[in-house]
Amino acid sequence: MSYQVLAKLPTIRDASTALLIYDRILTRQPALKKWIQKFPCHYAVQSGETLKDIDNFPQHLKKILKLQQKHQVSFSKVYVLGGGSVGDFGGFVASILRRGLPCTQIPSTWLAALDSAHGGKTALNVAGFKNQVGTFHYPEKVWVIKEVLETQPADRLQEAAGEFLKTALIGGKNLLEKLSHWDWVQGKIKWSDLKSFIEVKYSVLKKDPFEKKGLRHVLNLGHTIGHAWEAEYGLPHGLAIFYGLLFDMAWSSQKNLLSAQGAQRITSREPWESIFNLKIDRMLFSLSEKKLSQYLLQDKKNSKKGIQYIFIQKPGKVTIQTTPIQDVLAEYRRQKRILEDFHENL
Amino acid sequence: MSYQVLAKLPTIRDASTALLIYDRILTRQPALKKWIQKFPCHYAVQSGETLKDIDNFPQHLKKILKLQQKHQVSFSKVYVLGGGSVGDFGGFVASILRRGLPCTQIPSTWLAALDSAHGGKTALNVAGFKNQVGTFHYPEKVWVIKEVLETQPADRLQEAAGEFLKTALIGGKNLLEKLSHWDWVQGKIKWSDLKSFIEVKYSVLKKDPFEKKGLRHVLNLGHTIGHAWEAEYGLPHGLAIFYGLLFDMAWSSQKNLLSAQGAQRITSREPWESIFNLKIDRMLFSLSEKKLSQYLLQDKKNSKKGIQYIFIQKPGKVTIQTTPIQDVLAEYRRQKRILEDFHENL
Numbered sequence: 001m002s003y004q005v006l007a008k009l010p011t012i013r014d015a016s017t018a019l020l021i022y023d024r025i026l027t028r029q030p031a032l033k034k035w036i037q038k039f040p041c042h043y044a045v046q047s048g049e050t051l052k053d054i055d056n057f058p059q060h061l062k063k064i065l066k067l068q069q070k071h072q073v074s075f076s077k078v079y080v081l082g083g084g085s086v087g088d089f090g091g092f093v094a095s096i097l098r099r100g101l102p103c104t105q106i107p108s109t110w111l112a113a114l115d116s117a118h119g120g121k122t123a124l125n126v127a128g129f130k131n132q133v134g135t136f137h138y139p140e141k142v143w144v145i146k147e148v149l150e151t152q153p154a155d156r157l158q159e160a161a162g163e164f165l166k167t168a169l170i171g172g173k174n175l176l177e178k179l180s181h182w183d184w185v186q187g188k189i190k191w192s193d194l195k196s197f198i199e200v201k202y203s204v205l206k207k208d209p210f211e212k213k214g215l216r217h218v219l220n221l222g223h224t225i226g227h228a229w230e231a232e233y234g235l236p237h238g239l240a241i242f243y244g245l246l247f248d249m250a251w252s253s254q255k256n257l258l259s260a261q262g263a264q265r266i267t268s269r270e271p272w273e274s275i276f277n278l279k280i281d282r283m284l285f286s287l288s289e290k291k292l293s294q295y296l297l298q299d300k301k302n303s304k305k306g307i308q309y310i311f312i313q314k315p316g317k318v319t320i321q322t323t324p325i326q327d328v329l330a331e332y333r334r335q336k337r338i339l340e341d342f343h344e345n346l
Numbered sequence: 347m348s349y350q351v352l353a354k355l356p357t358i359r360d361a362s363t364a365l366l367i368y369d370r371i372l373t374r375q376p377a378l379k380k381w382i383q384k385f386p387c388h389y390a391v392q393s394g395e396t397l398k399d400i401d402n403f404p405q406h407l408k409k410i411l412k413l414q415q416k417h418q419v420s421f422s423k424v425y426v427l428g429g430g431s432v433g434d435f436g437g438f439v440a441s442i443l444r445r446g447l448p449c450t451q452i453p454s455t456w457l458a459a460l461d462s463a464h465g466g467k468t469a470l471n472v473a474g475f476k477n478q479v480g481t482f483h484y485p486e487k488v489w490v491i492k493e494v495l496e497t498q499p500a501d502r503l504q505e506a507a508g509e510f511l512k513t514a515l516i517g518g519k520n521l522l523e524k525l526s527h528w529d530w531v532q533g534k535i536k537w538s539d540l541k542s543f544i545e546v547k548y549s550v551l552k553k554d555p556f557e558k559k560g561l562r563h564v565l566n567l568g569h570t571i572g573h574a575w576e577a578e579y580g581l582p583h584g585l586a587i588f589y590g591l592l593f594d595m596a597w598s599s600q601k602n603l604l605s606a607q608g609a610q611r612i613t614s615r616e617p618w619e620s621i622f623n624l625k626i627d628r629m630l631f632s633l634s635e636k637k638l639s640q641y642l643l644q645d646k647k648n649s650k651k652g653i654q655y656i657f658i659q660k661p662g663k664v665t666i667q668t669t670p671i672q673d674v675l676a677e678y679r680r681q682k683r684i685l686e687d688f689h690e691n692l
């Protein structure tokens with residue numbers, strides 16, 4: 001478990017016996033294409049949930065193992081270059097080749113660079129359900145590389161806002177402050193800030209690397225409702241989480257865990273007021289309570305006693321409370337009504 | 347990592363949230379059928395290599411996850427009841443459900459009870475090549491159960507002879523002595539002896555559970571040539587290993603590692619002389635050197651420097667020597683010639 005922030009893709013000494021799995025879209029960048037082609041065994045994939053479908057997995061594996069035969073090597077390592085879906089897929093492949101090969105993750109999206117590339121989780125989808133199978137397989141290294149991440153279109157940073165905000169809420173007001181200085185319109189972060197966000201993830205992972213103790217659940221702040229909206233409406237993950245966080249902050253205030261002034265202090269900072277609409281998009285509440293309750297039942301934090309729901313007390317302080325699904329539905333109803341009233345009074 | 351030898355299948359307290367994967371042939375035994383049906387989620391499979399084919403894996407997973415939906419449970423554990431292929435498949439499923447569920451292996455064959463159920467290796471086949479992907483996923487418990495193992499036909503014990511002999515050669519002359527008192531014709535072991543054989547496996551596993559140090563390779567005594575014959579001729583594994591051991595003993599003598607008297611003392615014991623033909627079946631040497639060298643190249647113990655070949659010095663003492671493939675082929679030629687001469691002089 002370790003990561004490095006680098007300016008450029010490093011030279012790979014063991015490329016001749018390595019497997020590189022990468023998002024084919026990245027070959028549009030000449031520098032990346034050149035780097036990729038230094039691997040005799042490189043395997044291009046199309047990012048997205050179809051890549052993770054178990055139905056396609058046998059074909060992928062056959063092609064990957066054919067590369068090994070063709071080049072008469074025995075893979076000793078796997079490099080994975082791509083965003084979340086490529087990381088989940090490539091990490092899973094690494095975890096089952098020779099019963100677990102060392103893996104280096106090279107995230108190409110903000111979400112992966114901040115979050116998914118580090119957490120050791122790999123996953124495939126089964127019959128349309130996400131992440132039904134997978135492994136814990138921590139990458140030996142994660143390389144967070146400026147040259148790779150800057151190939152992204154500017155709007156990708158706004159789409160990732162939810163995970164950055166979540167990280168800041170867990171990490172503390174110092175991080176909220178940093179976010180306010182980034183160029184969210186041009187999609188440019190301040191590179192020297194990035195480590196302090198990634199550190200928040202590691203501080204949690206180190207306490208509960210295999211999700212055995214429930215401590216890792218704090219990383220799911222904003223995700224309970226956010227995931228339901230993401231699944232229902234196909235929103236970008238970071239955006240769904242952004243709305244999920246607004247929901248969770250409002251609920252935390254309602255429960256008097258987070259003071260009204262505290263909530264105000266969070267959302268009154270830039271960039272939230274000027275870049276993002278700080279109201280939850282009213283359309284999202286067209287998700288029926290029945291459908292929402294189905295999503296909640298599927299939530300991994302759900303058990304007989306309720307959902308391990310994460311509330312926020314102040315930036316840097318979150319708390320987990322076992323919460324019956326009925327309570328989540330009641331709060332959903334309450335927030336929906338407030339938003340409807342607000343729009344009626346416009 | 348622990349095992350128990352039991353007379354009967356125990357009552358399962360957590361059956362309601364468990365998944366049972368089992369060899370369908372076992373339902374022919376009323377007692378086993380009754381036990382199996384106590385699991386709301388039980389999944390029958392047909393044993394054999396087809397079960398392990400990655401092409402069939404998506405369908406299996408979908409059916410297994412449907413069981414979970416149908417019974418509205420979230421699996422908390424996997425029980426696997428069957429022989430080697432069922433154990434490899436079921437162990438793999440357990441290792442990727444919820445990123446690794448605890449697993450209890452209940453072997454139904456001698457080979458699995460002695461060997462494969464304990465070692466933490468799970469595997470699937472890809473494009474006709476065995477065990478190309480898999481995980482290390484040690485069972486929480488292994489139950490070696492008389493009631494289950496005695497459902498096997500008598501000849502299965504003879505087919506397992508190779509792995510028992512291998513274990514005795516690694517474990518020492520005390521174990522060779524025990525084997526000589528079993529009823530190989532009726533296929534009955536002495537139950538009180540079984541633990542001392544399983545202990546040999548654990549003593550190696552404990553030193554090198556994830557095959558990182560090369561120490562675990564000693565368990566491959568007899569397997570280098572044995573696997574080639576098994577793959578080429580479709581011999582039962584234990585029988586192929588038996589011939590592989592004869593080959594390795596002859597080579598160890600030829601190298602003066604094992605004394606001629608030492609070899610004599612091993613094979614002159616019952617049951618080897620009276621039950622088994624102590625000459626390698628001449629037909630096996632019709633495998634061409636070219637084909638053999640392909641099998642050797644695929645051997646997991648192979649590297650640029652040669653194969654990690656396991657030789658025997660005396661019962662209880664084996665040694666690993668890095669051996670060029672050319673040397674293996676030369677010894678193969680030598681033993682083939684001796685056998686041909688022997689038959690010409692008959």
